[in-house]
Amino acid sequence: MSGVARRTVVSAAGAAGLAAALAACGGGDTEDKGTEEQAGATLARTGDIPVGGGKVIAGQGLVITQPKAGEFKAFSSKCTHAGCAVSGVKDGVIVCPCHQSHFDASDGSVKSGPATSPLPPTPIQVVGDEISLG
Structure with a gap:
């Protein structure tokens, strides 16, 4: 059973790392556009x-x-x-x-x-x- 638990933890950690990396790659453009759009929004x-x-x-x-x-x-x-x-x-x-x-x-x-x-x-x-x- 401990092998299954270890695999689950390692898989979850890998998925969390991938999500963080993807968010970091796309975050800058979205944040800048949001600020620019808010500045001009009525x-x-x-x-x-x-x-x-x-x-x-x-x-x-x-x-x-x-x-x-x-x-x-x-x-x-x-x-x-x-x-x-x-x-x-x-x-x-x-x-x-x-x-x-x-x-x-x-x-x-x-x-x-x-x-x-x-x-x-x-x-x-x-x-x-x-x-x-x-």
Whole structure:
């Protein structure tokens, strides 16, 4: 029986090594293309972002705001207090529902805690009516 068990272990190890080698060979191109595609992908349209408000883009981990007409900002949607996702933007304030931290929609700074650190900014670009990663 020990011969069968040894062969099984050796076969499994060989298969795992082959899978790792194949992943390493093809990983670079896929990763680069994914980054390039994300950089140009439309996250939202300018009409989707109300003045004084914003929109959480959950799949990207972002919140996009429009503090003043025609001025668009983006920040991480992960609250700096406990890591919860912010829930929305209203009256110039980004709100975290977990512990009620509030962040300024124009610069991500903390308006009220318990968070003590601002939301990190994310570069975006606006071309026409499309907002994408910058």
